Amino acid sequence: MNSRKKTVSQTSVHAMVESIVGCKWSLHVLAQIRAGINRPGALERTADGLTQKVLSERLNKFLRFGILEKHSYPEVPPRVEYAFTPFGRKFLKLLDEVEELQRELG
Amino acid sequence: MNSRKKTVSQTSVHAMVESIVGCKWSLHVLAQIRAGINRPGALERTADGLTQKVLSERLNKFLRFGILEKHSYPEVPPRVEYAFTPFGRKFLKLLDEVEELQRELG
Numbered sequence A, B: 001m002n003s004r005k006k007t008v009s010q011t012s013v014h015a016m017v018e019s020i021v022g023c024k025w026s027l028h029v030l031a032q033i034r035a036g037i038n039r040p041g042a043l044e045r046t047a048d049g050l051t052q053k054v055l056s057e058r059l060n061k062f063l064r065f066g067i068l069e070k071h072s073y074p075e076v077p078p079r080v081e082y083a084f085t086p087f088g089r090k091f092l093k094l095l096d097e098v099e100e101l102q103r104e105l106g
Helices: A002-008 A013-021 A024-034 A040-044 A052-065 A086-105 B002-009 B013-021 B024-034 B040-044 B052-065 B086-105
Strands: A068-073 A079-084 B068-073 B079-084
Touching (some): A013 A024, A013 B013, A024 A040, A024 A052, A040 A052, A079 A086, A086 B013, B013 B024, B024 B052
Antiparallel strands (some): B068 B079
């Protein structure tokens, strides 16, 4: 948690917004996880053109930003799921408001 | 109004946030106007080091963004006041939330 904060504090909130609003795959992946699709394989199948490489880059960015956390379950085969952190849920609301104001500009 | 929209739509909301959060004079001027100090002369006197040039650059940026509107009153001497647009008031709330999330990152 503390290490998360340390990591996240290296990126400012407005730089996070910039990095995500400007990236269609970032927005797509966040929308899918928000809709409950939270496993890498399932996420990869949500869009043609979304490669495993691009997906894991985006997921790692969200982990670095402290927006997502990764849960690994010791099963066979191992199960991995991503979930929003409390900060991530607030950040999503911020993104919604940015999009709402953007629409207002027409 | 229409021309304002045209102008504003050239700058995205997240680029506006970037441009303002990263600029101490932008934040200072918005805070002063929010506090009711809305005339150029009075704004210039709110901080040492705030020159007329820097102030008018920031005010023009806010007009361009559609955050502020300028009211000129045909008096002697002419009176000029700046006020937040409806968009500007919503944008201020967005800035508050960005700052709040930033504090959370510690």
